[in-house]
Amino acid sequence: MTQLISARNGIITPQMQASAAAENIDAETLRKRIAEGVAVLPMNIKHENCRATGIGFGLKTKVNANIGTSREHCFLEEEIKKLEVSIEAGADTVMDLSTGGNLDEIRKILISRCPIPLGSVPIYQCVVDLMNEGKSAAELDEARIIDTVHRHAESGVDFITIHSGVTKRAVQKMARKTRIMDVVSRGGSFLVSWIRAHGKENPFYTCYDKLIEIALEYDVTFSLGDGLRPGCLHDASDDLQFDELLVLGELRDRAVEAGVQVMIEGPGHVPLADVQSNIALQKTICKGAPFYVLGPLVTDVAPGYDHIAGAIGGAIAAAYGADFLCFLTPSEHLRLPTVEDTREGVIATRLAAHAGDIAKGIAGARQWDDEMSRARRNRDWEKMYQLALDPKRAKQYHTSAPPAGDKDVCTMCGDLCSIKQAEKALSKTFEAPTL
Ligand code: SF4
Numbered sequence: 001m002t003q004l005i006s007a008r009n010g011i012i013t014p015q016m017q018a019s020a021a022a023e024n025i026d027a028e029t030l031r032k033r034i035a036e037g038v039a040v041l042p043m044n045i046k047h048e049n050c051r052a053t054g055i056g057f058g059l060k061t062k063v064n065a066n067i068g069t070s071r072e073h074c075f076l077e078e079e080i081k082k083l084e085v086s087i088e089a090g091a092d093t094v095m096d097l098s099t100g101g102n103l104d105e106i107r108k109i110l111i112s113r114c115p116i117p118l119g120s121v122p123i124y125q126c127v128v129d130l131m132n133e134g135k136s137a138a139e140l141d142e143a144r145i146i147d148t149v150h151r152h153a154e155s156g157v158d159f160i161t162i163h164s165g166v167t168k169r170a171v172q173k174m175a176r177k178t179r180i181m182d183v184v185s186r187g188g189s190f191l192v193s194w195i196r197a198h199g200k201e202n203p204f205y206t207c208y209d210k211l212i213e214i215a216l217e218y219d220v221t222f223s224l225g226d227g228l229r230p231g232c233l234h235d236a237s238d239d240l241q242f243d244e245l246l247v248l249g250e251l252r253d254r255a256v257e258a259g260v261q262v263m264i265e266g267p268g269h270v271p272l273a274d275v276q277s278n279i280a281l282q283k284t285i286c287k288g289a290p291f292y293v294l295g296p297l298v299t300d301v302a303p304g305y306d307h308i309a310g311a312i313g314g315a316i317a318a319a320y321g322a323d324f325l326c327f328l329t330p331s332e333h334l335r336l337p338t339v340e341d342t343r344e345g346v347i348a349t350r351l352a353a354h355a356g357d358i359a360k361g362i363a364g365a366r367q368w369d370d371e372m373s374r375a376r377r378n379r380d381w382e383k384m385y386q387l388a389l390d391p392k393r394a395k396q397y398h399t400s401a402p403p404a405g406d407k408d409v410c411t412m413c414g415d416l417c418s419i420k421q422a423e424k425a426l427s428k429t430f431e432a433p434t435l
Helices: 003-008 014-023 027-036 076-089 103-112 122-132 142-154 168-174 186-198 208-218 239-258 272-285 306-319 339-360 365-377 381-387 391-399 418-426
Strands: 062-067 093-096 118-120 159-162 221-224 262-266 291-294 324-326
Touching: 003 014, 003 027, 014 027, 062 076, 062 339, 076 093, 076 103, 076 339, 093 103, 103 118, 103 122, 118 122, 122 142, 122 159, 122 186, 142 159, 142 208, 159 208, 168 186, 168 239, 208 221, 208 239, 221 239, 239 262, 239 272, 262 272, 272 291, 272 306, 291 306, 306 324, 306 339, 324 339, 339 365, 365 381, 365 418, 381 391
Parallel strands: 062 093, 062 324, 093 118, 118 159, 159 221, 221 262, 262 291, 291 324
Antiparallel strands: none
């Protein structure tokens, strides 16, 4: 029985209890949200010791880190390190996007070491397996999709990106060439090629009911992928993006009705002024389903700093109701992220999620800031390190520049420390200088 079916039957599962406790809300509230499909608890029955992590309405905004090999750069040890660093830096989930090496083996090893929900993108494996067999992506068929999704579910994957929303109708519309970037999703581009080669409907769409059956068996959460997401500001909020969103709304209804938990993936690249309307549209069309956004990047001109461009969009998106932020790293658009990039990406995205949580009024979010402010006023450096989003960096920066004189200040203002001056001025024993 999936968490959604249990919730609908009025059952509060141990996972709901654990997730509600972590969120400081009561388990019955979470059960109701899961039953309504506005929150999910991705947790494959085969993934042992996985932390119960609720994603959705009224819950803390969650952060995903992408890891995984590529065909150009394939070192399992490095990906294991990225997994460890992501968890240490506070990611709530990870996705294995591997395309290089033995994909079944890599996924198995990563899941066995992963105490948080792990997601995957089965279409990558479908295409990589075809290539390894000396075939082309055009030879993809329903049988291969069903088999691959089943292998991912059987191995314990908690959520999978399903690219069922790229339809023949949208691909026909693309012939008008109104976009600068056309298609930037890898899954989306494979399917556009397939549909153009065969002139038939997307096989991920036509075998969707079979995929629902697999998800029901293992309680795999669907993350309905946006294969036609905008890849630059120019292409944002166009008919292709929203045409696909309408299809995702329909697919959401079919899966939720059957008892499968569903999230919806979103853009991508979106001008700051359009972020709020993008969230509102998704929430309306998809009946409040948890929204999982990639960034969104609010400018296209920051290669090397795209984790910042994404965090700006992510904070605004979270403030307006996005539930789940996929990280971006400084390597976005340039190379496969390194271990350090992965860490930077998680921290930047957690910052965005937390800023959004303060705006959304998530229970406990603001208290964290107030505690930090008290520690800062008291120049309690140890406490500040402890409370920092990135304790290691806070300590490293502060201790790298010890003040020459007064140790109770930092080198920013030294003996002009405003906090200390104000403390003295406002203390009861303070004697005002005679003017
Ligand atoms: S010296 Fe300046 S920056 Fe440092 S603690 Fe005092 S007010 Fe803050």
